[in-house]
Amino acid sequence: MKPFSCILLFLLLSIAGKTQTDKIFIETNNTALVYKIGKDKKVTQVYIGNKLSRSDYKDLNAGQEIYLTAGIDNQFEPAIRAVHNDGNPSLDLQFDHYNQRKEANITYTQIMLKDPAYPFQVTIHFKAYNNENVIKTWTEIRHQEKKPVMLTQYASSLLHFNAGQYWLTQFHGDWAREVQMAEEKLSNGIKNIESKLGTRTNFYQTQTFILSLGKPSSENDGKLIAGTLGWTGNFKYTFEVDQKNGLRVISGINPFASEYYLAPNEVFTTPEFIFTYSATGKGLASRNLHKWVRNNALLDGNAPRMTLLNNWEATHTSFNEQRLTELFAEAQQLGVDLFLLDDGWFGNKYPRNDDKAGLGDWQPDRSKLPNGIAKLVQEASVLGVKFGIWLEPEMVNPKSELYEKHPEWILKLPNRAESYGRNQLVLDLTNPSVQDFVFGIVDDMMTKNPGIAFIKWDCNRSMTNAYSTYLKDRQSHLYINYTKGFYSVMERIRKKYPHLPIMLCAGGGGRTDYKALEYFTEFWPSDNTDALERIFIQWGYSYFFPSNTISAHVTSMGKQSLKFRTDVAMMGKMGYDIRVNNFTEKELEFSKNAVKTYSDISDIIWKGDLYRLISPYDQNRAVLMYVNNSQSRAVLFNYHLNLRKKDSFSKVLLEGLAPSKNYRIREINLLPDTPSALPDNGKIFSGAYLMEVGINIAAGKLQSLTSNIIDITEINR
Structure with a gap:
């Protein structure tokens, strides 16, 4: 040297x-x-x-x-x-x-x-x-x-x-x-x-x-x-x-x-x-x-999130302007912040009535939405509900105008038959012209409809049979440059729309990584919304991802009670994808109260410290809790899975509380006119007691697929 x-x-x-x-x-x-x-x-x-x-x-x-x-x-x-x-x-x-x-x-x-x-x-x-x-x-x-x-x-x-x-x-x-x-x-x-x-x-x-x-x-x-x-x-x-x-x-x-x-x-x-x-x-x-x-x-990682109602389960791709307006009213009745219009709203020459056509043609379907997206944004706003929309900008159906106009924009092998995933192909984001097109989809949508408050960004196909006409003799750069092209598009979107909430989806949880979270506010963990399955899925994600990133919707999938499904959704970023008009009067009252309860406790769930107390991989139950930074309040979730006769549960030792503080135990999110069966409900204990002796949250006869949410609040004696 x-x-x-x-x-x-x-x-x-x-x-x-x-x-x-x-x-x-x-x-x-x-x-x-x-x-x-x-x-x-x-x-x-x-x-x-x-x-x-x-x-x-x-x-x-x-x-x-x-x-x-x-x-x-x-x-x-x-x-x-x-x-x-x-x-x-x-x-x-x-x-x-x-x-x-x-x-x-x-x-x-x-x-x-x-x-x-x-x-x-x-x-x-x-x-x-x-x-x-x-x-x-x-x-x-x-x-x-x-x-x-x-x-x-x-x-x-x-x-x-x-x-x-x-x-x-x-x-x-x-x-x-x-x-x-x-x-x-x-x-x-x-x-x-x-x-x-x-x-x-x-x-x-x-x-x-x-x-x-x-x-x-x-x-x-x-x-x-x-x-x-x-x-x-x-x-x-x-x-x-x-x-x-x-x-x-x-x-x-x-x-x-x-x-x-x-x-x-x-x-x-x-x-x-x-x-x-x-x-x-x-x-x-x-x-x-x-x-x-x-x-x-995470983009806006400590900012509030909106609770939404999605139309997918209620309508799939079969809807019109009147049906959507009815759903806006259901969203208002439920008390959520936002209505999300999912797949099926676009395409004219090749209307999007199923997954076989329309991807790439991002114009409102005139037969379904004669007054366009602007009318929907306006109608939702009148009811005090914000409006969001589904996009899949990186993909194209062969049955689309985009495919006909720009075959050179599509990743596909020369001299080979096209091979599809979900009846679609991938656009070539290594190509700057394609990057401009994808950015333009979002920019055009937001420019024409500035009231749009949320986007769900989907990606339903893996990149197989991939070849880029743009890269020519540098095909080995394809996988790397595609990802860089995706980031380039997202950088442009975020420069112009820095705080627009966008959910990252990829046929379920096909894209979940820390780099993507710089551009997205949350992700869709899985298309499986069965609440029993979701306990395991959301448990797995919890090792690396905070709860405000994990979208968890109440749906009709699965055979559990509405309360169980709601309690599972509450341990993540809760939303709804369900036919509200099918609720009984009691179910509607419960759900409206659940939205209010979630609003009260969401800050603890989103920003609190997570303690996984009992794993569903170890017992036929799952118990976890979130504790806020000041240790003044915590929320505990208890889920009984498919129980067997041999199952006998001991007390649960809590974690993360201040030993010298006193806390009141109170079960929340109960069905209307249903008192808590927990023997310790309403009692006050020291943090030391709760962490060293614990509480009984399996009182009475154990039942499969039941759940409890417990509010633990500091009490000054």
Whole structure:
């Protein structure tokens, strides 16, 4: 290293406040990730875990490389592989310098690595969120060679662990059974969690995981990291246990069919890998991530949300202006904020009367809506109800005017028969003209109808049989550039309509990631709205997503009571998709009261700390609670599932309360003229008692598919 560079390095390390000039510290209030700069200029990870004093790190010297390369001496899965202009398929990344600065709650760190033989650099970025104890990391790759360099692997993050044993919790599923939770012990070799679906990427696998270190973790015990990738496209996690029981976790874009030709001076920026470390179980990890999402990722994360009534179950695609106006009145009667018009309102040459036609032709169907959308917005407004609308802007039916006019805008293979998913194809968002078109759908809708207060953005097809005429000889850029094109459209929408609520939907929960939440206010977890199934689905999402992102609607699906279905919806962002005019008088009264009750408790549910008390995976019941920041109020949800004769439930120990405070226990959301059967209803207990002794919420004869919501409010004696 040149003398000036040595002086610069010394100054940078001094400014960062280092007493150990060979170490780089990535720290939050409770967590530390520590790297060592070796004499060989290699940067190695020497620690990850609870934050220690600086003196405790002085003897940590043995570690693994921060960003393993391919082609020289690494014998394991690399984080990066590049082929240079001369055909050399190797990299040697050595330390050049690092920068670190702190602004309010965030500490920024950049570690620059360079290849000594080629003009090739990798910058590894970290943002440590001190209060939330969350770390975000990503890489930037660039070079100054004369021609493009081919990248075949380009991870966002590589983390090393030496716990000896590892348990991986992953979330998988299918349509209508999303985020089913499974845990397994990792053995020697490689396990991958990945998606190659392009658009509806979470169809089978979700890009979230929990890695327990040393032993399986419970809600309140065990060391672990909970991690996820901020990327609405193909992803891949590689978990490699070596011969010494060391573990490497590589996270990033799935490089399948995605060799990237990086032009000179172009910067390839990977998605962000976001993770939190917990030494006291999964519950703390979830609370860390929920706070981080609300404060730093989710659009308007701490703002109020609207309760809506959707027309899909009431009408499907068969409706007219008069029928919708009747539904506005039902929304007003129910007391919700907004009416959402779902699929079926568009298309004239090819009207959208089912899923076989019309996608791409976003003009109101004149036969159904002779006065257009503007009339609907006006009629809803007269009743004091806001109006929202469904769109699927990235898709096209072959039976559409758009397909006829712009076949070059559609992803489809040359010399092959078209292959459809839900009778549709995907538009080519790598093409700027298509990006303009998709932005124009929203912009035209909002310009003509500025009273629209909500959009449901759907995406019902995965990206298979994909080929872009726009990309020509760079087809391997398709998956990456499509996702970037999607973000480009959303950036434009958000620049012009920064606070318009938009729900993210993809045939159910096919798109649920932290990057998308920067542009959307909530997501649709599943098309399965059976309340019993939803307990498991919403439970799975709760490990990573705060409740104000998880749309949960009261529908007629399933055989449970209206109260049970309503109670399940209340633990998320509640809405309705049901025929209100079919309610009995008692059901209508209950539902109107439920909307008011939800308005009263929603702030606790949306912003409070979540405590999962009893898992439906462990017992035939599910119990969870939310506690507000001041610990002055909490809401507890109790659900009995399909019970068996052997089931006998003990008291439930509460969590998150202040031991010295006193709380009144009161059951809410009861049916009209129905008193609570809870023996402790109305009683006052100390927080210490509730957390050490607990309360009985399974009184009397146990019944399947019953539920309780309990308000726990501080009382000043």
